[in-house]
Amino acid sequence: MIRTxxxxxxxxxxxxxxxxxxxxxxxxxxxxxxxxxPRMDILTTNxxxxxxxxxxDNYRVLWSxxxxxxxxxxxxxxxxxxGVFTTCFAILGGYALARYTFKLKTxxxxxxxxxxxxxxxxxxIPTAILFSKVGLMNSLGGLxxxxxxGNIPFCLILMRSFFDRIPVDLEEAALIDGCSKLxxxxxxxxxxMLPGIVxxxxxxxxGAWNELLCAIMFISSDELKTIPVGLSMFVQNYDVNWxxxxxxxxxxxxxxxxxxxxxxxxxVEGLSDGAVKG
Amino acid sequence: MKRIKSKEPYYxxxxxxxxxxxxxxxxxxxxxxxxxxxxxxxxxxAIGFNGINNFxxxxxxxxxxxxLKNSFIWVxxxxxxxFILGFILALAxxxxxxxxxxxxxxxxxxxxxxxxxxGLTFRWLLNAEYGPVNDLLLRLGIIKDKxxxxxxxxxxxYTVIVTMTWYGIPFFAIMLLAAMQSIPEDLYxxxxxxxxxxxxxxxxxxxxxxxxxxxxxxxxxxxWVFASADLIYIMTAGGPANSSSILSSYMFMKAYSSLDYxxxxxxxxxxxxxxxxxxxxxxxxxxFEKAGNF
Numbered sequence: 001m002i003r004t005x006x007x008x009x010x011x012x013x014x015x016x017x018x019x020x021x022x023x024x025x026x027x028x029x030x031x032x033x034x035x036x037x038p039r040m041d042i043l044t045t046n047x048x049x050x051x052x053x054x055x056x057d058n059y060r061v062l063w064s065x066x067x068x069x070x071x072x073x074x075x076x077x078x079x080x081x082x083g084v085f086t087t088c089f090a091i092l093g094g095y096a097l098a099r100y101t102f103k104l105k106t107x108x109x110x111x112x113x114x115x116x117x118x119x120x121x122x123x124x125i126p127t128a129i130l131f132s133k134v135g136l137m138n139s140l141g142g143l144x145x146x147x148x149x150g151n152i153p154f155c156l157i158l159m160r161s162f163f164d165r166i167p168v169d170l171e172e173a174a175l176i177d178g179c180s181k182l183x184x185x186x187x188x189x190x191x192x193m194l195p196g197i198v199x200x201x202x203x204x205x206x207g208a209w210n211e212l213l214c215a216i217m218f219i220s221s222d223e224l225k226t227i228p229v230g231l232s233m234f235v236q237n238y239d240v241n242w243x244x245x246x247x248x249x250x251x252x253x254x255x256x257x258x259x260x261x262x263x264x265x266x267x268v269e270g271l272s273d274g275a276v277k278g
Numbered sequence: 279m280k281r282i283k284s285k286e287p288y289y290x291x292x293x294x295x296x297x298x299x300x301x302x303x304x305x306x307x308x309x310x311x312x313x314x315x316x317x318x319x320x321x322x323x324a325i326g327f328n329g330i331n332n333f334x335x336x337x338x339x340x341x342x343x344x345x346l347k348n349s350f351i352w353v354x355x356x357x358x359x360x361f362i363l364g365f366i367l368a369l370a371x372x373x374x375x376x377x378x379x380x381x382x383x384x385x386x387x388x389x390x391x392x393x394x395x396x397g398l399t400f401r402w403l404l405n406a407e408y409g410p411v412n413d414l415l416l417r418l419g420i421i422k423d424k425x426x427x428x429x430x431x432x433x434x435x436y437t438v439i440v441t442m443t444w445y446g447i448p449f450f451a452i453m454l455l456a457a458m459q460s461i462p463e464d465l466y467x468x469x470x471x472x473x474x475x476x477x478x479x480x481x482x483x484x485x486x487x488x489x490x491x492x493x494x495x496x497x498x499x500x501x502w503v504f505a506s507a508d509l510i511y512i513m514t515a516g517g518p519a520n521s522s523s524i525l526s527s528y529m530f531m532k533a534y535s536s537l538d539y540x541x542x543x544x545x546x547x548x549x550x551x552x553x554x555x556x557x558x559x560x561x562x563x564x565x566f567e568k569a570g571n572f
Contacts, residue, residue: 020385023444028387030410031399034340054294093294096287108291115302116498117557119505121526122546124306125533126312149301152294182288210392212508217534228394232512234540235398242402250396260390264383 035059037247042242058247068248070223071230073250075209078140078226082147082178082208086155087201089148094159095185099168112153121148124217131218138220146218147208155200162196163189206256227252289366313547317540332544341520341528347436348503349524356435356503360442361496364450369484372458389448397512400441404428405486425571434514438522442509456486458492495563500560501553525549 023110024188034042037051062068096102097109125144136142166189174184190197215229222230231248234240282333307485330449336342404411404427415421427437461483467481507527508514516523516531523531525545533542 014368018383020370020447021381022366024385027403027444030403031395034402041410045413047408047410049410058376088331089294089297091292097289100284100287102284102287105287108295111295115298116303117499117501117553118306119526119549120531121303121505121554122309122550123305124530125308125539125542125546127301128307128533129312129317129539130301145297145301149297152297156294177565188329189304206390210390210394212392212394213511213530215531216511225463231398234393235394235401235512242408245398246402249398250496253391253395257387257392258393260387261383264386265379278447 020122031249033228034242035250036203037243039241039243045135049164058243059067059251062244063249066224066234066244066248067230069229071225071227072251073223074140075228078143078147079142079205079208081140082151083201083205085144086148086151087197089152089199090155090159090200091151091190093156094163095154095189097160098163099171109157111159115153121215124214126148128217137218138224140219140224143215143218143226144208145171146214147204147211150211150214151204153205158194158203159200162200166192188274194224195263195266202259204258209256279482288547289296293445309543310545310548311541314542315540317538317543319537319539328540332540333548335541336544336548341523343521344524345528348522349526351435351441352439352524353500354502355439356442356446357496357500358452359439359446360446360499360503361442361492363447367447367451368421368458371455386418386452388445389452391507393445393506394512396445397442400437400444401428401513404437429518431518434518434522438513441513442503442506445509446499449499453495454488457488461487497557497560504553504556507551508542525552543548554560 018162033049033051036054036056038053038057041048041051041053097105109138112148131142169183170188170192171181175181179187207217210228211226212228212232215226218234219225219229223252227248231245231252234245234248290495300430313332314327315323315325316331353492371378375381403409406424406426406429411427412421412424426433429432465483465487466479469483474482504524505526507524507530507552508523510522510524510527512532514522516527518526529542529545529549532538532545
């Protein structure tokens with residue numbers, strides 16, 4: 001009885017796992033095979049579930065006829081900027097929250113958690129007005145600021161939880177050995193924290209890489225557009241060139257895919273840690 | 279390490295909080311003012327206070343009732359679907375199996391992908407002429423006529439809801455899985471000795487142990503889903519005829535397409551009031567203060 005029950009549950013579990021796997025993979029499969037089909041094979045009611053005439057033309061067209069190289073450069077610039085600044089600020093702030101006791105600490109933590117409840121759409125319009133007053137509208141710098149602000153509360157909390165896991169004794173030992181506080185931070189703590197730092201960076205990078213609405217709202221000139229904005233203009237038309245668009249989408253998802261695959265475990269750990277324990 | 283009197287932590291937090299004050303707190307507060315102003319980018323010379331005209335215009339908009347109804351359907355179905363499917367996935371992932379890490383990296387992938395890519399992919403999957411979903415359904419004889427998933431006003435909202443659900447499953451699964459993995463194994467062993475069944479173990483141990491995480495995640499996700507407009511923008515732009523508009527996407531379109539920042543801010547204030555009301559009711563209903571163990 002117990003054995004059959006066990007076998008039953010194992011079967012159910014395998015079925016469930018397969019279901020989720022297919023549910024995630026099939027849309028990406030369809031996206032990818034469309035990007036390597038010639039136009040004639042895409043716009044046909046006789047749908048090919050396996051590309052008969054493999055071609056890279058869509059990628060070539062994407063590269064040569066749209067501003068894709070410009071979009072790519074902007075996306076990399078904005079995401080790198082967001083990632084680097086957010087991580088630096090988060091290291092500093094996270095260290096302060098993890099290692100110091102000070103008057104306004106509880107307030108600071110609550111303030112950060114509270115910002116998690118403010119939807120970005122609400123802040124977008126007044127920020128646009130502020131930006132146009134100080135000349136940050138339609139600039140990559142302005143976009144980076146928006147993304148830092150959007151990512152910093154979570155990254156700071158995340159970083160703090162990574163610091164919390166490192167025993168204080170390590171630093172104390174370094175201090176006794178004559179290391180300065182900053183020296184202890186840089187020489188002892190940060191090297192151990194590398195996975196956490198990378199996870200924070202990737203979190204902010206991916207956030208900036210994927211963001212759509214702010215980038216639409218704040219950027220108007222073509223030479224400053226990021227990939228999602230640049231490509232979304234082509235999707236709004238009724239006559240979508242699906243081959244080129246899917247090629248663009250594949251290019252857009254590659255970086256986040258690679259980064260996520262590498263640091264998935266740390267991001268997942270940190271994400272739950274940072275959000276659950278605050 | 280006691281460094282109570284030191285000013286260092288304030289310096290270390292300063293860059294973050296300075297940015298948050300200037301680019302989050304200040305805009306948020308100033309939006310209270312803009313909501314009572316005529317603020318159209320198309321008429322930059324006519325900017326000035328106009329009382330409650332913006333609110334009047336918003337509430338008298340004939341689409342407003344529909345948009346509120348849509349927002350409600352959107353939030354309830356999306357969050358509900360994400361939660362149930364995320365919970366099942368977390369349960370299936372709880373115990374280790376060969377290749378679990380690799381499997382996780384794949385099924386959590388949607389979390390790391392931009393709404394633009396997700397929206398584009400599903401639009402193309404569900405395309406009425408050349409999309410595989412219609413093709414397969416027709417071939418299997420499940421439907422007789424093509425389904426116009428995104429251009430049928432009856433269906434458009436639900437199509438985006440399904441996409442949004444797909445997009446958000448990983449987030450729930452990640453949060454719930456982490457909480458489940460913190461359940462001490464001896465609880466289950468003790469229950470086994472007492473002869474507890476599968477369902478009783480699920481209800482009394484798994485579920486009750488992670489209840490606080492469930493509540494917190496539901497709260498954060500509801501706010502997030504309520505406010506997210508990007509998938510709607512990419513897939514339907516709120517159409518056809520506002521049939522898939524929700525409050526946040528409507529607000530974005532008001533600001534972005536009609537450039538009417540005043541009215542958009544008025545919608546924003548209304549939005550904020552709804553959120554605060556929701557948070558208050560949610561915390562009362564779930565006795566959330568017990569969870570505040572920061």
